[in-house]
Amino acid sequence: LNPFVRGKRFTSLLKTARATFSVKNQAKLAQKLVHIPHRKMGQMETAEASQKHEAKDLIKDTPRGLQRRPYDLKVGDTIHGFTVKSVEDITDFNIKAFTLEHDETGAKYLHLDSADLENVFMVRFKTFPNDSTGIPHILEHLSLCGSKNFPVRDPFFKMIKRSLNTFMNAWTGSDFTGYPFSTCNEKDFNNLLRVYLDACFFPNLKRTDFNQEGYRYEFEEPGNPDSALQIKGVVYNEMKGVMSNADRLFLHKLSEHMFEKSCYHHNSGGDPNDIPLLKYETLKKFHEDNYHPSNSYFMTYGDLDFTNNLEYLNRNVFTHFERNEQNQKIELEDRRTSPKVKTEYFMPELVSDAETQGKLGISYLCNEVNKDNYETFCLYIMSSLFFDGPDTPFYQSIIESGLAPAFCPGVGYDTSTKEGTFTFGVSNITPSNENIRKIQKAIDETILQ
Ligand SMILES: [Zn+2]
Structure with missing residues (x-):
């Protein structure tokens, strides 16, 4: 139904259509078939006055915006x-x-x-x-x-x-x-x-x-049952890519060691080693x-x-559905009295010397993010004052001083977990004991300032 067809042909078309549809339906149909401004439909000379009004009301635009x-x-x-x-x-x-x-x-x-x-x-x-x-x-x-x-x-x-x-x-x-x-x-x-x-x-x-999406086993040579089995799958491959990125791995490991009781201990995206265990x-x-x-x-x-x-x-x-009463909660972590120290290893990038790709992160467990908005707000501001821009104290004491060329991934206040975390740290360092001690000392001194 093309409402732009004027004159006799349209009149006869409309008459035929009327035998099967009411004007309401025609208007609806026309609206569906051809995308023209609705008001044009109301100006059809051929429809009778009352029907014209009816159609006009039906296809009125929904008032939008203001x-x-x-x-x-x-x-x-x-x-x-x-x-x-x-x-x-x-x-x-x-x-x-x-x-x-x-x-x-x-x-x-x-x-x-x-x-x-x-x-x-x-x-x-x-x-x-x-x-x-x-x-x-x-x-x-x-x-x-x-x-x-x-x-x-x-x-x-x-x-x-x-x-x-x-x-x-x-x-x-x-x-x-x-x-x-x-x-x-x-x-x-x-x-x-x-x-x-x-x-x-x-x-x-x-x-x-x-x-297809998770994982499957395939013969290395399709159709040859004597060839080795290999794992394939969209998520499996995606996560192999993610976990071979040193920055992403660093963040996952930081979370795994920081959170021992809650779901943040696990990798919700999937660890390629564990994905094939899923049923x-x-x-x-x-x-x-x-x-x-x-x-x-x-x-x-x-x-x-x-x-x-x-x-x-x-x-x-x-x-x-019927109501499901189980209300899952995220367990809060116990507070530590002494630091937990962990060393993890990753595949270095080929572009630079493997010896200078060390990362160090010192992370503190903070407040329940949604419980005290004021504290969350203050920690955000503190994070910004500490790290954002070359005039900040940590930029001066760590980067400007030449101790490390960059901050570690996830530096500052992070609220993506139920209990927030605050991380200090550096990237691209030689991870010698002496170097780590020097950087730790600089971080402690800058906090005390
Ligand atoms: Zn995905």
């Missing part, structure tokens, strides 16, 4: 199975923040209402690994390999090409897995929302995809336990009406 309708929600209100827990004005950013909780499942939702046409969605699950088989990371890959309503190969990557998104991704953190996207287009937002939610809550998780059934169970509404956090931002998302979640996703 013209958007304000929400009539206050604390305690219930909407689509959710209860409003808080409403807060964040005046500095012209944002109104709504937090809600789903009554049946306990799923949490945060919406940041803004005039911004850029709209963001993210769903996050707590995924605490209890080994280094890379289970959260492999699951993240696998859930994007086809789901109940989109049983095609890689629906996620197909959407990257065909949608109007401004950002699409999925992340595995050390204690969470998140699936974010953003777009300015309402239709696109709803499409992506459906694909993302289906991928997270109803993925197919096929064994063949597990073998397919364990991964399926991990999904069942963790990708559950009771363990989920939703976040949206922008000018689009977020209550539509609540309705969709309540009606199409959460009805398939």
